[in-house]
Amino acid sequence: MRLMNTTLRTIKSSIKILVQEGGNGWSSFKIPHSVTQYRRLMVSQCMKNEDPKSDSNETINLEEWKSILKLGTQSREKEEIQVHEDSSLNGMRELVEMWRLAGRAVPELVTTEQLKVLMELPTKTARKKYLKFLCIKENIKRSNKEKKKEIKSKMEILDQLKKDDTRELKNTFLLKFWDKSMDLMQRWKSAQAMKFGQPIVFDMVYEKYMSRYELENTVRQVMECEGCNRRSDDPFHLYFCSLQTNGPYHKELVKRYMGAWDNILVTTTEKSHVDIFPQDQLVYLTADSPHELKQFDHNKIYIIGSLVDKCQQTGLSLANAKRLNLATARLPLDRYLKWDVGAKNLTLDQMMRILICLKEGGDWKKALSFVPTRKHEGFIERVPTNK
Amino acid sequence: MMSLRVCYRKVYKKSFVRNGFRFSAFTPVLFPIDHTVMCKAAQSICTSLSAQASANDKKPLVTESKPVRFKDGGRGSPHSFTVFSAGSAKERSNIMQNKVKTSPESQYESLKKREVNVPTVPLGAKEWSKLKEEFKRPGKFEEFMMEQMISTKSDINVAKSLLTFAAKEQCGISYKLLLKYLALCVQQHQIAEVYDVYEIMKNSFKSFDTGAYSLFIKGFSQTDRWKEAITMLEKLKKSITPSPRNYGECIQGAIQHRDKNLAWALYKEMLQAGLTPCEETIQSLFNAELDLQDDAFRNNLIDILNDFRDHQIYPGEPLMQSIKSWFESTPNESWKGHISSVSVNGYCQNCKQQLESIHLMPEEYNSLKDIFIHSVIQGHDTFRKTTPQELQDFQQFVRSRPPYDVVVDGLNVAFISNKGAHSKTLLDVVTSLASGGKRVLVLGRKHMLQESRTWLRQHIKLMQQRVDCFFLDNISEDDPFLLYASLNSGSHCCFLTRDLMRDHKSCLPDAPTRRLFFKWQRGHQLVIPFYTPGSKLRLQPIMCYDTILQRTNFSWHIPFDKMGVNRASFEVPKTWLCLQKKH
Numbered sequence: 001m002r003l004m005n006t007t008l009r010t011i012k013s014s015i016k017i018l019v020q021e022g023g024n025g026w027s028s029f030k031i032p033h034s035v036t037q038y039r040r041l042m043v044s045q046c047m048k049n050e051d052p053k054s055d056s057n058e059t060i061n062l063e064e065w066k067s068i069l070k071l072g073t074q075s076r077e078k079e080e081i082q083v084h085e086d087s088s089l090n091g092m093r094e095l096v097e098m099w100r101l102a103g104r105a106v107p108e109l110v111t112t113e114q115l116k117v118l119m120e121l122p123t124k125t126a127r128k129k130y131l132k133f134l135c136i137k138e139n140i141k142r143s144n145k146e147k148k149k150e151i152k153s154k155m156e157i158l159d160q161l162k163k164d165d166t167r168e169l170k171n172t173f174l175l176k177f178w179d180k181s182m183d184l185m186q187r188w189k190s191a192q193a194m195k196f197g198q199p200i201v202f203d204m205v206y207e208k209y210m211s212r213y214e215l216e217n218t219v220r221q222v223m224e225c226e227g228c229n230r231r232s233d234d235p236f237h238l239y240f241c242s243l244q245t246n247g248p249y250h251k252e253l254v255k256r257y258m259g260a261w262d263n264i265l266v267t268t269t270e271k272s273h274v275d276i277f278p279q280d281q282l283v284y285l286t287a288d289s290p291h292e293l294k295q296f297d298h299n300k301i302y303i304i305g306s307l308v309d310k311c312q313q314t315g316l317s318l319a320n321a322k323r324l325n326l327a328t329a330r331l332p333l334d335r336y337l338k339w340d341v342g343a344k345n346l347t348l349d350q351m352m353r354i355l356i357c358l359k360e361g362g363d364w365k366k367a368l369s370f371v372p373t374r375k376h377e378g379f380i381e382r383v384p385t386n387k
Numbered sequence: 388m389m390s391l392r393v394c395y396r397k398v399y400k401k402s403f404v405r406n407g408f409r410f411s412a413f414t415p416v417l418f419p420i421d422h423t424v425m426c427k428a429a430q431s432i433c434t435s436l437s438a439q440a441s442a443n444d445k446k447p448l449v450t451e452s453k454p455v456r457f458k459d460g461g462r463g464s465p466h467s468f469t470v471f472s473a474g475s476a477k478e479r480s481n482i483m484q485n486k487v488k489t490s491p492e493s494q495y496e497s498l499k500k501r502e503v504n505v506p507t508v509p510l511g512a513k514e515w516s517k518l519k520e521e522f523k524r525p526g527k528f529e530e531f532m533m534e535q536m537i538s539t540k541s542d543i544n545v546a547k548s549l550l551t552f553a554a555k556e557q558c559g560i561s562y563k564l565l566l567k568y569l570a571l572c573v574q575q576h577q578i579a580e581v582y583d584v585y586e587i588m589k590n591s592f593k594s595f596d597t598g599a600y601s602l603f604i605k606g607f608s609q610t611d612r613w614k615e616a617i618t619m620l621e622k623l624k625k626s627i628t629p630s631p632r633n634y635g636e637c638i639q640g641a642i643q644h645r646d647k648n649l650a651w652a653l654y655k656e657m658l659q660a661g662l663t664p665c666e667e668t669i670q671s672l673f674n675a676e677l678d679l680q681d682d683a684f685r686n687n688l689i690d691i692l693n694d695f696r697d698h699q700i701y702p703g704e705p706l707m708q709s710i711k712s713w714f715e716s717t718p719n720e721s722w723k724g725h726i727s728s729v730s731v732n733g734y735c736q737n738c739k740q741q742l743e744s745i746h747l748m749p750e751e752y753n754s755l756k757d758i759f760i761h762s763v764i765q766g767h768d769t770f771r772k773t774t775p776q777e778l779q780d781f782q783q784f785v786r787s788r789p790p791y792d793v794v795v796d797g798l799n800v801a802f803i804s805n806k807g808a809h810s811k812t813l814l815d816v817v818t819s820l821a822s823g824g825k826r827v828l829v830l831g832r833k834h835m836l837q838e839s840r841t842w843l844r845q846h847i848k849l850m851q852q853r854v855d856c857f858f859l860d861n862i863s864e865d866d867p868f869l870l871y872a873s874l875n876s877g878s879h880c881c882f883l884t885r886d887l888m889r890d891h892k893s894c895l896p897d898a899p900t901r902r903l904f905f906k907w908q909r910g911h912q913l914v915i916p917f918y919t920p921g922s923k924l925r926l927q928p929i930m931c932y933d934t935i936l937q938r939t940n941f942s943w944h945i946p947f948d949k950m951g952v953n954r955a956s957f958e959v960p961k962t963w964l965c966l967q968k969k970h
Contacts, residue, residue, distance in 0.1 A: 065547065065550040065551040065553075065554040065560065066583060066587060088625070088626070091594075091625050091626040092626050094593065094594045095594070095596060095597070095627065098562070098592070098594060098595055098596035098599070099596045099597070101561070101562035101563065101596070102562060102563055102566055102596045102598055102599070103530075103563045104596075124627060124628060127627075290861060290862055314771075315771045315772070316768075316771070318770075318771075318862070319768050319770035319771040320770070322770045322774060323770045
């Protein structure tokens with residue numbers, strides 16, 4: 001009789017857990033083994049009270065945990081749900097579940113598409129990396145959701161407070177300065193730059209040297225560049241050169257800008273920069289260059305290679321510049337900074353910010369404040385003069 | 388040492404004759420692979436230099452290349468000092484770092500970890516809960532405790548009492564904790580306990596993760612239920628490639644239970660999956676009982692040894708012992724094994740037999756040359772390392788000259804000493820190399836031609852009068868040109884640099900070519916271990932034999948890694964197992 005009670009209670013409690021977790025919205029995903037996720041070898045509460053002797057007794061029953069577990073598992077077998085799916089995918093899903101129980105960095109919910117990507121990865125390490133990536137993504141998503149909820153509840157309280165005291169209208173000089181007006185002003189400036197601004201070129205020929213992730217990162221950085229250029233006081237005229245229509249770059253840019261792609265004020269062209277500009281004005285910026293950029297020249301056209309190289313392809317952009325017989329330059333990082341760790345190649349948006357600052361007449365110290373501080377220990381105080 | 392010198396004299400005489408022959412030839416000739424001649428060709432450069440120097444009444448720049456001993460002595464072997472012999476990278480780094488001391492931080496770390504002591508006797512629930520209260524992160528108490536038990540190898544009963552406590556307090560045991568307990572059981576070979584855990588886990592989980600499978604395979608394979616380990620391996624195969632260790636344990640289990648067919652089937656499957664078997668696995672195959680070994684079995688073992696040769700794998704010391712006793716236990720054949728070393732000129736110290744030459748076969752040499760220029764210099768993009776124009780100029784230059792004997796990496800050599808002008812160092816080294824009537828090519832960069840504090844024009848001019856020079860663009864890489872010029876001159880040509888060329892080796896397309904390149908490099912790279920201006924030039928002798936597993940009808944020579952020696956990937960072992968068959 002007691003045993004019956006035990007089993008009944010276990011079933012009840014586990015069902016309760018299932019119901020609780022079910023509220024989190026994963027009913028939208030197709031999860032065949034929902035049970036294993038929350039499975040733990042359960043024992044009913046009464047077991048605790050039932051066995052007072054081991055608490056007080058001197059001799060400890062070492063095998064006791066086994067009997068407890070066995071009792072707990074008897075009820076479990078009835079709950080098995082059989083869902084038919086592709087057998088190899090199913091095996092993989094089970095494995096992922098078990099990895100999660102074993103405490104590895106694995107996401108809680110895996111969609112069938114993600115599983116398919118996982119199956120296609122060639123090595124064990126690649127699979128582990130992908131799962132870790134999914135896990136981190138999931139965690140970020142979850143924490144963002146929580147934050148949003150918090151902010152929402154705070155806003156509601158604020159709104160209620162506001163409603164109480166904003167009965168009468170105030171006397172103001174301006175209407176509320178909306179983002180729209182800011183946008184309009186920036187677009188005017190950009191349009192001006194399109195007409196009279198100094199050109200700056202993003203060389204988009206590196207598509208085939210990059211993996212998918214690197215390409216996505218590059219496009220993100222290019223967008224960031226466009227954004228900070230638009231916000232600057234005196235924007236550059238941006239050129240996206242050698243941008244193949246319907247190539248990977250183009251596709252990704254259109255996807256990320258969504259409708260705005262046709263409206264942004266940059267020049268995109270399939271032509272190379274050497275076809276558009278006179279060769280003696282072009283300067284290719286690359287960290288491998290033997291020449292240091294002494295000062296910013298307002299008559300030159302600087303080229304930035306839009307490339308994120310996570311696998312350290314040394315000399316790639318230098319080779320391109322050599323091939324086209326262009327002048328090259330690198331930032332004088334060693335002259336002004338006590339370099340500590342990290343590669344000397346900066347991200348595109350850092351590069352853009354440095355150039356904007358130089359263009360606006362800032363000195364090197366101000367411009368190089370955009371170099372990440374983790375990479376250097378500070379500025380060299382007395383800058384050595386050139387011999 | 389005396390006998391060595393006599394040997395050098397002989398070599399010198401021979402090489403003199405060969406020199407005359409060589410210079411009459413205009414096209415780069417690949418010399419016929421006559422073992423003894425080839426072996427001495429490379430040697431001649433070091434030795435004839437020394438003979439020349441002693442004959443000269445000028446300042447002797449080159450001394451006899453006798454072993455330069457590091458501070459800790461030569462360690463018995465006659466040539467423990469070449470850059471490619473095992474452990475020399477470690478030695479160099481020790482000299483550079485002036486002996487790494489154990490930092491106080493790491494000690495602090497270990498103190499921090501021992502905050503909570505693992506109990507030595509099983510505890511009751513009350514005592515455990517008291518301990519848990521003292522612990523800072525109550526959520527992870529049980530797992531942390533179990534991990535500590537694994538690392539301190541504590542008694543299994545303590546772990547059991549912890550499980551009992553956890554089962555009661557949390558109404559169950561998590562999979563994670565059970566897994567850690569399983570690891571503890573397997574670690575201590577508690578077979579009965581592993582069986583119990585298996586029953587429990589099988590009842591409650593439909594499948595396991597890879598860690599649990601590995602532990603079960605390890606636990607089961609040595610017992611009577613080893614067949615279950617094989618089925619688990621099959622299950623594992625469905626979702627992921629099992630690790631070499633998984634395979635190895637199954638193979639060991641099969642061998643122990645006298646199922647040799649299964650063992651070999653698994654071994655072949657593992658090789659097909661592209662996995663490298665563990666040493667223990669191979670050792671267990673060599674250690675298999677004698678009555679189990681029929682002809683096919685023995686042939687398979689010989690195949691493993693051939694694999695060692697093909698992939699340049701060197702067994703460790705325990706495996707070497709197994710191989711030795713396997714040979715010695717061969718019925719009907721009387722083998723005798725000895726630990727041996729090899730003299731500089733390539734003779735086994737034990738049986739006085741000459742080992743295989745390090746020189747490449749002509750077809751290997753040609754293919755290496757072709758692949759080298761395609762993948763290292765040109766690569767996907769010739770502009771990365773040089774320009775097509777420069778490459779063409781250089782090829783033209785090399786083709787227009789008779790083959791060289793030594794190609795010198797000018798910048799690398801110039802920087803071996805930081806005293807005095809770099810140009811002076813380079814000039815001294817080059818002069819002493821050329822004094823033996825050798826044809827020398829010096830590769831440099833154009834900036835060396837500009838007069839500066841460290842590059843004096845007069846030195847460069849003197850150098851250009853004595854030897855051929857080629858100056859590359861400042862932003863081109865010089866090492867590929869060095870290697871190409873050396874390869875192009877034929878197999879007698881050596882190159883002088885301290886660079887180990889690892890980055891260029893990694894540019895080669897596949898592993899066999901890399902091994903070929905490494906073999907060529909060992910046979911042709913000259914190294915100046917240290918140098919001060921004005922002192923005698925010492926060169927490390929070139930190895931003239933190949934460090935590779937090799938056999939004749941009556942003998943086997945197997946290089947192996949000595950215990951306690953850290954061998955880097957660009958080094959080869961210097962200890963050998965010499966096996967002789969008695970008639």
